[in-house]
Amino acid sequence: MLTELAHAEETLKRIEGHKGVIGTIIVNSEGLPIRTTLDNSTTSLYARLLCSFTTLARSTVRDVDPQNDLTFVRIRSKKQEILVAPENNYLLIVIQNPSE
Amino acid sequence: MSTSVAKEGKKMRCAVMLKPSKRGSNLLALTSRRSFTFSGSKILDRMAGPTPRQAVRVFDEENNDVTPQPFYRADLRAEPGSRFLVDELSAGSTSDQTTFTGSFTMPFSRSVLDSSRISSQSTTESVNEEMEETFCRRDFPFNLPESLLPDEKRKKGSVKEQMTQALLKGIKDILITETDTISLLDIPPTLVSVNADDADVIIEINKQYSEVCRNRRNNEKYVDRAVQTLNGATKNKQIQNNLMLMVDTATIVSAFEMYAPPEQEVMVYSPEMKQTNDAETIVDSRRSPERSLSLTCSASTVISTCSLKDVETVGSSLNTQVDSERIMTSDKFQFSLLLMERTVLRNNFQSQLAAYRKLPLLQDPDRLVKPKEKEQSEAETSCSPALQCLWVFSCELSRGCRVSSMAWNKKNPDLLAVGYGETDYRNHGPGLVCCWSIKNPMWPERIINCDSAVTTVDFSSNSPGQLAVGMCDGSIAIHNVQSTDNKSPFISSRECAKRHLGPVWQLRWNQQELSFTGEEKVESLYSVGADGRICKWFVINGGLDCTDLMKLKKMNNTLRKTEQNKPEKTAECVLSVLTPGLCFDFHPSDSNIYLTGTWEGNIHKCSCSNGHQFLETYRKHFCPVNCITWCPLHPDVFLSCSSDSTIQLWKQDCINPLLSFTSNQPVGEVRWSPKHATVFSAVNEGQLEIWDLNSSFLDPVIVQPAAPGLKMTSLLFASLTDCVVVGDSDGQVTVYQLQNLHVGESSQGDVIQDLLRSASPKELQQTLM
Numbered sequence A: 001m002l003t004e005l006a007h008a009e010e011t012l013k014r015i016e017g018h019k020g021v022i023g024t025i026i027v028n029s030e031g032l033p034i035r036t037t038l039d040n041s042t043t044s045l046y047a048r049l050l051c052s053f054t055t056l057a058r059s060t061v062r063d064v065d066p067q068n069d070l071t072f073v074r075i076r077s078k079k080q081e082i083l084v085a086p087e088n089n090y091l092l093i094v095i096q097n098p099s100e
Numbered sequence B: 001m002s003t004s005v006a007k008e009g010k011k012m013r014c015a016v017m018l019k020p021s022k023r024g025s026n027l028l029a030l031t032s033r034r035s036f037t038f039s040g041s042k043i044l045d046r047m048a049g050p051t052p053r054q055a056v057r058v059f060d061e062e063n064n065d066v067t068p069q070p071f072y073r074a075d076l077r078a079e080p081g082s083r084f085l086v087d088e089l090s091a092g093s094t095s096d097q098t099t100f101t102g103s104f105t106m107p108f109s110r111s112v113l114d115s116s117r118i119s120s121q122s123t124t125e126s127v128n129e130e131m132e133e134t135f136c137r138r139d140f141p142f143n144l145p146e147s148l149l150p151d152e153k154r155k156k157g158s159v160k161e162q163m164t165q166a167l168l169k170g171i172k173d174i175l176i177t178e179t180d181t182i183s184l185l186d187i188p189p190t191l192v193s194v195n196a197d198d199a200d201v202i203i204e205i206n207k208q209y210s211e212v213c214r215n216r217r218n219n220e221k222y223v224d225r226a227v228q229t230l231n232g233a234t235k236n237k238q239i240q241n242n243l244m245l246m247v248d249t250a251t252i253v254s255a256f257e258m259y260a261p262p263e264q265e266v267m268v269y270s271p272e273m274k275q276t277n278d279a280e281t282i283v284d285s286r287r288s289p290e291r292s293l294s295l296t297c298s299a300s301t302v303i304s305t306c307s308l309k310d311v312e313t314v315g316s317s318l319n320t321q322v323d324s325e326r327i328m329t330s331d332k333f334q335f336s337l338l339l340m341e342r343t344v345l346r347n348n349f350q351s352q353l354a355a356y357r358k359l360p361l362l363q364d365p366d367r368l369v370k371p372k373e374k375e376q377s378e379a380e381t382s383c384s385p386a387l388q389c390l391w392v393f394s395c396e397l398s399r400g401c402r403v404s405s406m407a408w409n410k411k412n413p414d415l416l417a418v419g420y421g422e423t424d425y426r427n428h429g430p431g432l433v434c435c436w437s438i439k440n441p442m443w444p445e446r447i448i449n450c451d452s453a454v455t456t457v458d459f460s461s462n463s464p465g466q467l468a469v470g471m472c473d474g475s476i477a478i479h480n481v482q483s484t485d486n487k488s489p490f491i492s493s494r495e496c497a498k499r500h501l502g503p504v505w506q507l508r509w510n511q512q513e514l515s516f517t518g519e520e521k522v523e524s525l526y527s528v529g530a531d532g533r534i535c536k537w538f539v540i541n542g543g544l545d546c547t548d549l550m551k552l553k554k555m556n557n558t559l560r561k562t563e564q565n566k567p568e569k570t571a572e573c574v575l576s577v578l579t580p581g582l583c584f585d586f587h588p589s590d591s592n593i594y595l596t597g598t599w600e601g602n603i604h605k606c607s608c609s610n611g612h613q614f615l616e617t618y619r620k621h622f623c624p625v626n627c628i629t630w631c632p633l634h635p636d637v638f639l640s641c642s643s644d645s646t647i648q649l650w651k652q653d654c655i656n657p658l659l660s661f662t663s664n665q666p667v668g669e670v671r672w673s674p675k676h677a678t679v680f681s682a683v684n685e686g687q688l689e690i691w692d693l694n695s696s697f698l699d700p701v702i703v704q705p706a707a708p709g710l711k712m713t714s715l716l717f718a719s720l721t722d723c724v725v726v727g728d729s730d731g732q733v734t735v736y737q738l739q740n741l742h743v744g745e746s747s748q749g750d751v752i753q754d755l756l757r758s759a760s761p762k763e764l765q766q767t768l769m
Helices: A002-017 A040-064 B002-015 B033-046 B081-095 B098-116 B124-134 B150-169 B200-214 B271-273 B277-301 B308-329 B331-349 B349-356 B371-380 B554-566 B748-759 B761-769
Strands: A021-028 A033-038 A073-075 A081-086 A089-095 B386-395 B403-408 B415-420 B431-437 B448-450 B454-459 B466-471 B477-479 B506-514 B520-531 B533-540 B543-551 B581-586 B593-598 B602-607 B616-619 B625-630 B638-643 B646-653 B660-662 B665-673 B679-684 B687-692 B702-705 B712-717 B723-728 B732-740
Touching: A002 A021, A002 B308, A021 A040, A021 B308, A021 B602, A033 B308, A040 A073, A040 A081, A040 A089, A040 B593, A081 B331, A089 B331, A089 B702, B277 B371, B308 B331, B331 B349, B349 B386, B349 B732, B403 B665, B403 B712, B415 B454, B431 B454, B431 B466, B448 B466, B454 B506, B466 B506, B477 B520, B506 B679, B520 B543, B520 B581, B581 B625, B593 B625, B593 B638, B625 B665, B625 B702, B638 B665, B646 B665, B679 B712, B687 B712, B687 B732
Parallel strands: B403 B454, B506 B581
Antiparallel strands: A021 A033, A021 A089, A073 A081, A081 A089, B386 B732, B403 B415, B415 B431, B431 B448, B454 B466, B466 B477, B506 B520, B520 B533, B533 B543, B581 B593, B593 B602, B602 B616, B625 B638, B638 B646, B646 B660, B665 B679, B679 B687, B687 B702, B712 B723, B723 B732
């Protein structure tokens, strides 16, 4: 168990160290950020917005085909890319600037 | 007037003579109901028999029978009020005699009368007399003309009086009018045409009915009976309800209160819950303390708008840390992390990965392409064959370790196992095996720490998750890369008594058909070690055990001996009879045949079934043969490379090599290209060489020098794409892409054949003949 936690921590740190990654946020099922590398205001903003966005995306996927489910969300914008890995009880958000 | 009236009254009084019935008239005080009922009951008793006639008859002066006839007989059991009704009826009737007959119909429509007259106008005396004399229910319709009320008698008498006087005076016109016809029953007949379908049936029925009617009178079957429906008297009644008190109640529900966790008692907010990996229970246990918190909040204060933030601030301080631990230790989170890392890296390595996968490179429209870069990219595109470095597999763990061997996974072509270790005899440090994925060039998927330096790795075909690792200390371990726990190998040959005494130089998984069935392919692990044995390994009792397939005896001694014509047995038995085998390779189609390269420089062709003799020996190299590889596209051709800086191309049935290629340094490894039959690659310590037999026999087509200070040690071709993977002494595994190799499109095998024919005609002619 401890190694799992350590492994998760290590992987997260590695992701944060990759080229272009601006920040990572882990949000729990209520929209509360549990862990973040960004400042509070940005974090709460992203958490709040992406929670509802992910819910909408998931409901869209499932409305089209009820046996389908959402696995990943990528929002590519001019300046950055927001990557969201949604699950039942958390959201893993990474913001990356891909073209550096 | 008054006198006449008085006269009339007197006359009236004296004219009317009552003849009371035999039954007593003792009814005087009749205002009370009791007395009424009393009299009524009396009369009832008397009246029980068949219809009695009128007991009292009234006669006037002329002895006319003016006995008033009652035309309404009330029910004695009814209320006394009905008696009054009778009065009124009679009163109403005496007013106009002509209407008497008209009102004959009144008993049939009692309801009409009931509602109209309630008020009592008759005197008590008259009621008296009425009750006494006139109540006779059954008589009524038929006896009407005979029985009249005593009141009526009097009134009739007075009327009669008036009449006689009026008659004296003149003729009075009497109007007789008819009442409306009251229809009681009207059944309209149904008319059916004679031509109708069921007319016959109806005619038959009609006939039967008329028969019945005819026979009715005399027939005992039929009895006349009258039926009358009685309509009950309706009455209005008012009721009143108790007032229903309405109370308004409202409540506000939040998501907490509505949520019902499946196990309420068990869920205790404690750190022990971390052990459950199930995501659902994690959510539940987290919910219950929050729920209790929210309930206490609502009890004390009124939460009108319970926004998410408010609730969160209440419960966040307690739960965040527990939350984060639970989330981060779940399996899904690990997977999400993996996915995220790969996605992030894919963004970074977009162009390189696209080139590897042979996908067209998409230009990022938002990225500003500087004019300098454009010029550079244009200048670099030339038509000559070149190698382009795509990326380097490197991590801090592997930095500084020498790459000793690499192997692709048989099932997942993206997975590359790299063995690290210093294989010099001096250093026997710990080894490392990393499984890298193309999708993640920055960090290996699996890291396996080995006790000893790793010399060789190979993936199994039958069970693609099994990776066999051969080490410097002679032990072989089989790891399962599918499990994330890499603490201990699946199987190890440490305890095996017959394990290799020296480093295991090469491992191979090979599938062999069972000789009996000929269909099943059993895969076994073969190894060649520095102790000169080629062993076949199998799993027994959770450990590995081997059988010797071949012992590589030293050949050069015997050769020298035979040349010098001395006996084979020499006194040089101090040294081992066996020579270390450095490499071996199984024939691609015939899995029984394999080639072995030895330290001596000889290449032996052996068979699995024959463990004592070599089928063939190829002699050319005078230094240890480092690598042997069969051509995958041409069945009989193989390459060998040795530390004498040469690469030899052999054909299976030819003792001497067909072609030789020289390099400038000892060649570590040589590999055929899986796609192009004429292309092979060799790596020596200083450079990577790509040879193309189509273009030149003397020089390699592409030469990629190693970075200064690095020695290239290992080589592999990527199976699906034009890439070469090179490992070096610093633990880096570089992926190069072959560009602009002009290779023909014709059938691969033929190309080799033609080449060989053109290359060395002498030897080929010898072999072909």
